[in-house]
Amino acid sequence: MKNFLKISIVVFGFLLCLSCNESTKHKTIRLAHGLDVNHSVHKAMLEMAKNLEEASGGKLTIKIYPNQQLGSERECLELLQIGSLDMTKVSVGVMENFAPKMKVLGLPFLFRNKEHSFNVLDGPIGKQLLNEGEKYWLKGLCYYDAGSRSFYTKDRPVKNPEDLKGMKIRVMESATAMDMVRSLGGSPTPISWGELYTSLQQGVVDGAENNPPSFYLSRHYEVCKYYSLDEHTVLPDVLVVGTHFWNSLTEQEQKWLQEAADKSVKYQRKLWAKSEKEALDAVKEAGVEIIHPNKEPFAKEVQSVYNSYKDNKEMYSLIQEIKQTK
Known part of the structure; x- marks a missing residue:
């Protein structure tokens, strides 16, 4: 009986160490998208990665694959669904195939102006729509301005x-x-x-x-x-995380990731306003x-x-x- 107790204590201690090691284990988030590296959304993702690494003390980092390296927007969403990819950026127009209620955001001449669109997306309606794809293993984290x-x-x-x-x-x-x-x-x-x-x-x-x-x-x-x-x-862009990956994160890790995503939205919107004018001047x-x-x-x-x-x-x-x- 004494030997059994000793063995149980050793096994419990070993499992506890494994649990501790697992909780402090470094995790790399794989994020793929189809945009050029000079695009404001890509730059916002780099900012998100920096903020996330700082907030998590290096426990969470993001590796970004731009320029359709891992497939089209639809293909990346399908990779999220099976857990082969962690995050992606897609247009709401593509996301509506996986979250039908998002179709409303694609209606032509829906918003009166940019301020109206931001008030909708940043409010309860926008947040509700971000969760519409969860039954298809896709969770929206935030919206990026796509003009x-x-x-x-x-x-x-x-x-x-x-x-x-x-x-x-x-x-x-x-x-x-x-x-x-x-x-x-x-x-x-x-x-x-x-x-x-x-x-x-x-x-x-x-x-x-x-x-x-x-x-x-x-x-x-x-x-x-x-x-x-x-x-x-x-039509905004949506930053999407696969629920397979999201559910593997602790509550604290989810909070770090969501806060980093929210900060990147403010950063991206400033870049976007500048990039629109520069783009029009350049093509002209x-x-x-x-x-x-x-x-x-x-x-x-x-x-x-x-x-x-x-x-x-x-x-x-x-x-x-x-x-x-x-």
Whole structure:
């Protein structure tokens, strides 16, 4: 009996040491995304990594894989679902395939202005939507500013909706984005971001739609010489963590990661405002014609998208009720 007690004490002590070692074990978070390293979101992720390492005393670090090194946005989400990747950044337009209620954020001309969008995303509605993908093993941590999306084309400018008729326009794998382009008379063509430059060159599509920094950093302006700032959607990016990884973290580690993500949002928004102006100046210098069309005809044509939106009209109404000032 005495020997059994001695052995039990030794085993208990050994397991306790293992537990202690496990709790202090260093963890490296694998984060993949499709953006260029000069993009404000990538820079914000570097800032997040620095803050997280400092807050955790080196227990948590982040290794970032940019430029679609580990796959497209959809592929990275699928890697998160099976636990082969820990974090990624995707557009809300792609995330809506995994968290259907996020579809509301892709509705064209949803927000009155940037301040309105921030008040929605930073408030209860935004936080609720971040958790919508948890049953699919995906948890949103925060939103990054991705500005407004507008059309850019190769052969002719888009000054009104009629100009889009017959054009093949690249869109994300988003039902809302495809419905929007169809409502304007265009032919939506889903193509991964990494394949778009070649697709534009080869005439697979006639144009695409995105924000100024993405248009510039992707060098799509080398092919498309018309940029029409209709600003049809304000579609944020989402920083997503796989729940397999999230649930493996202690409560303290989760707090460190969430706080580092929140700090990176404020940092990124400052960078974004600067990068938008720099991008527009750069593409204009490169010979791109910047067009400022009347937005009302575009807003009128996309009403059919709203008429078909039946998933969560209550959420849309709540968004419209949000005031522009906090």
